[in-house]
Amino acid sequence: MIERREFGYFTFGQKVMVRHISLKNPSELFNMIKKVTPLHIYHSAAYYQYPQAPMEEKVWLGAELIFDIDADHLNLSCKENHDFSICEDCRSLLPSKSERCNNCGSVRIRRTDWVCENCIETAKKEVYKLLDFLEKDFGIPSSKISVNFSGNRGFHIAVNDEKLFMLDQTSRKEITDHILGSGLDPAYHGIPVNRKHYPITFDYTDASWKGRLAKTAFEVIKGLQKPNIAERMIRLIGKREYSKLLQIRDSWLASPKWETLKPNIVKAIITLAVEEVRSMIDTIVTTDIHRLLRLANTLNGKTGFLAKKLELDTLEQFNPFSEAVVMPEDLSEVRIIYMPKINVCGEWYGPYRNSVVRVPTHLAVLLLCKGIATLA
Ligand SMILES: [Zn+2]
Numbered sequence: 001m002i003e004r005r006e007f008g009y010f011t012f013g014q015k016v017m018v019r020h021i022s023l024k025n026p027s028e029l030f031n032m033i034k035k036v037t038p039l040h041i042y043h044s045a046a047y048y049q050y051p052q053a054p055m056e057e058k059v060w061l062g063a064e065l066i067f068d069i070d071a072d073h074l075n076l077s078c079k080e081n082h083d084f085s086i087c088e089d090c091r092s093l094l095p096s097k098s099e100r101c102n103n104c105g106s107v108r109i110r111r112t113d114w115v116c117e118n119c120i121e122t123a124k125k126e127v128y129k130l131l132d133f134l135e136k137d138f139g140i141p142s143s144k145i146s147v148n149f150s151g152n153r154g155f156h157i158a159v160n161d162e163k164l165f166m167l168d169q170t171s172r173k174e175i176t177d178h179i180l181g182s183g184l185d186p187a188y189h190g191i192p193v194n195r196k197h198y199p200i201t202f203d204y205t206d207a208s209w210k211g212r213l214a215k216t217a218f219e220v221i222k223g224l225q226k227p228n229i230a231e232r233m234i235r236l237i238g239k240r241e242y243s244k245l246l247q248i249r250d251s252w253l254a255s256p257k258w259e260t261l262k263p264n265i266v267k268a269i270i271t272l273a274v275e276e277v278r279s280m281i282d283t284i285v286t287t288d289i290h291r292l293l294r295l296a297n298t299l300n301g302k303t304g305f306l307a308k309k310l311e312l313d314t315l316e317q318f319n320p321f322s323e324a325v326v327m328p329e330d331l332s333e334v335r336i337i338y339m340p341k342i343n344v345c346g347e348w349y350g351p352y353r354n355s356v357v358r359v360p361t362h363l364a365v366l367l368l369c370k371g372i373a374t375l376a
């Protein structure tokens with residue numbers, strides 16, 4: 001169905017996407033790539049009668065159901081440690097959210113996102129949660145689902161199932177609401193958090209939200225002392241209530257009776273359970289029925305890494321810092337403004353600050369793409 005897709009690309013140097021391109025077959029695609037050597041290349045998730053026509057004349061025939069999971073949207077604490085900014089004028093190294101250089105006062109700031117193993121591993125967990133929803137709640141067979149590494153900090157998931165092609169924006173929004181647990185009322189899942197006189201009836205065998213909440217609520221209580229749970233719990237119920245809960249935790253777990261917990265405590269536990277269960281997909285991507293997606297197995301121009309198509313059973317082991325590296329290993333000399341440390345192909349590099357260094361070309365390309373180094 002390549003002939004029904006719209007293609008688009010960015011060239012090196014130009015900031016406007018060349019789009020509304022129609023290609024008849026894979027060899028036309030290869031020829032185009034060879035001719036224009038794009039920095040980024042995309043195709044539509046949608047199928048059109050006339051892919052080359054302006055938007056309003058394309059005649060939309062349906063679209064794959066797509067999802068985007070990006071570590072950037074997961075509120076990760078590692079982000080603070082590794083993201084940074086650089087002043088374009090005096091080249092000072094600045095905290096990531098700086099808007100003005102604290103050395104020279106310039107507002108020409110280059111924000112640089114970095115990626116680490118934690119970013120990737122956390123994004124993977126979100127992918128697994130999403131796959132669980134797609135397979136169990138929506139009955140989509142794994143054979144219809146494809147997962148691609150984005151080439152940067154996340155994953156793209158596409159469902160290619162004709163039965164779903166005609167879903168409109170509203171239906172796709174309902175799917176994202178379900179996966180994100182937006183507007184979820186625990187009372188409909190056996191947990192009337194605000195009505196203490198109703199019995200709480202957890203159902204651990206249920207395959208959807210009901211069962212997930214039941215299991216995860218226990219995990220939350222068990223993991224009360226884990227820093228990320230403790231912190232969020234204290235924010236919801238305060239330090240005093242949290243300490244009290246921690247004191248009774250073991251005896252409660254030995255003989256769990258939900259009715260013995262105060263409604264506000266149950267509510268907080270369920271709030272955290274929802275946060276654990278949902279998959280943090282980007283709603284805008286899924287509900288946009290004209291979205292362009294990065295073409296799988298092409299280079300991401302922000303990193304020089306391969307936006308690699310993955311097999312579902314290899315996702316867990318997937319390490320982009322070696323498996324998505326396709327540029328040569330031989331050394332290139334670069335003048336690096338700043339680079340946090342990174343492990344690529346099993347070797348640690350950096351951190352570097354204002355240095356001229358010989359690094360493997362794949363790492364040099366990453367730095368050049370990010371604009372934090374120049375060829376020496
Ligand atoms: Zn400056």
Ligand SMILES: [Zn+2]
Pocket residue numbers: 076078079082114115116117118119120
């Ligand atoms: Zn990270």
